[in-house]
Amino acid sequence: MLTKAQYTKKRQTIGAELAKLAGDIVILCEIENKNILVDLNKAELGGAYTSIELIAGNDTRGIDVGLLSKIKPDAVISHKDEFFQSSETKASYQYSRDCLELHFTINGRKLVVLGVHFKAKEPIDSPDKRLAEAEHTRALADAITKKDPTTAVLILGDMNDTPGTPPLKAVVGKAPAIYKDSADAAPEAERYSFVYQGTKELIDHQMANPVMAGLLDPASVLLPHGAGIDDKSAAASDHAPIRATYLIK
Numbered sequence: 001m002l003t004k005a006q007y008t009k010k011r012q013t014i015g016a017e018l019a020k021l022a023g024d025i026v027i028l029c030e031i032e033n034k035n036i037l038v039d040l041n042k043a044e045l046g047g048a049y050t051s052i053e054l055i056a057g058n059d060t061r062g063i064d065v066g067l068l069s070k071i072k073p074d075a076v077i078s079h080k081d082e083f084f085q086s087s088e089t090k091a092s093y094q095y096s097r098d099c100l101e102l103h104f105t106i107n108g109r110k111l112v113v114l115g116v117h118f119k120a121k122e123p124i125d126s127p128d129k130r131l132a133e134a135e136h137t138r139a140l141a142d143a144i145t146k147k148d149p150t151t152a153v154l155i156l157g158d159m160n161d162t163p164g165t166p167p168l169k170a171v172v173g174k175a176p177a178i179y180k181d182s183a184d185a186a187p188e189a190e191r192y193s194f195v196y197q198g199t200k201e202l203i204d205h206q207m208a209n210p211v212m213a214g215l216l217d218p219a220s221v222l223l224p225h226g227a228g229i230d231d232k233s234a235a236a237s238d239h240a241p242i243r244a245t246y247l248i249k
Contacts, residue, residue: 011036014236015044017228021243024070025104027115029097029158029239031066041068055080057098065100065115065157077101079140086132088166093132096120099140106248109152111212112144116157118167127167130160134167142177145209152212152248155179158204158239171207182206182244185218193223193240206242220245 002010018026018040026049031037034054041049045068054066055078067073080098085091100115116137119130141153161167163181172179183191183205192200208216222243229240 010236011040011044013228015040017224017236017241018068019045020224021241023068023243025102025113026068027100027113027156028066028068029115029117030063030237032062032064034066037066037068053100053102055098055100057096058094059097063097063117065098065117067100067102067115069102069104071104071106073102073104075101075103077103079136082136084132084136084139086128087135088131089128091128091132093129095133095136096129099133099137101140109248110148110150111152111154111248112141114141114153114155116155116159118157118159118161120160127161127165130167131170134159134170138171138173138179141179141209142173145177145211150211151209152215152246153209154212154246155207156205156242160203162201162203168205171205177210179207179209180213182208182213182216182221183223183242185216185221185244186223186242190223190225193242194238204239204242206244208246212246215246215248217245217247 037052049068049070051069051072053076054064057064057080078098080095083092083094096119097117102113104111114137118133119126137155145151155171192202193204194201223240225240228236
């Protein structure tokens with residue numbers, strides 16, 4: 001529990017980083033409730049975001065996936081109540097938090113954003129659950145593009161795993177519908193979002209379907225690092241954000 005002063009300082013720190021990024025659509029993880037996003041937007045971001053969404057998910061700590069957007073979504077869909085199986089063990093799971101499905105129309109283009117926060121590796125790891133979450137998220141994305149192949153789809157958030165692992169391979173999929181990680185366009189030295197026991201890891205991703213990947217401006221991709229991100233005593237988050245611009249047309 002934070003004191004009022006601690007909460008204000010944390011909000012200001014997060015707000016400062018978000019203001020630098022100036023995203024039109026922002027997905028955030030580990031948000032306790034919608035009121036925090038409302039407060040953050042009003043107090044630190046000048047009310048820049050006209051659409052704020054958060055649906056309470058499955059995490060017993062009450063940390064959820066949220067949205068700040070300057071573009072009003074056409075639809076907001078939760079998948080927190082769905083059960084699905086891992087292809088490896090056939091065990092049944094639900095999302096650790098949620099998969100927040102957000103539909104937009106931008107310049108006549110349909111865009112669907114799937115905001116995720118997969119199973120963490122601590123305190124007790126479950127790679128099989130993370131795989132199941134990844135497979136189910138990719139199945140949701142495939143259903144969307146089967147209905148309309150022109151839809152741009154972006155799966156993004158804290159996936160708690162690195163490139164080449166089974167969960168990430170499940171999101172990437174197979175040809176011809178391979179999803180590309182927009183973070184790959186960032187400078188190599190910056191291409192990490194978390195430091196675990198001194199090791200730099202890329203565990204946060206923006207995975208774009210072929211339509212969305214074709215709209216990416218590679219020069220725009222940034223994983224910022226610095227005092228507001230890397231200084232653990234004053235950081236907005238223990239993860240670096242990923243900023244990317246997509247020229248939607």
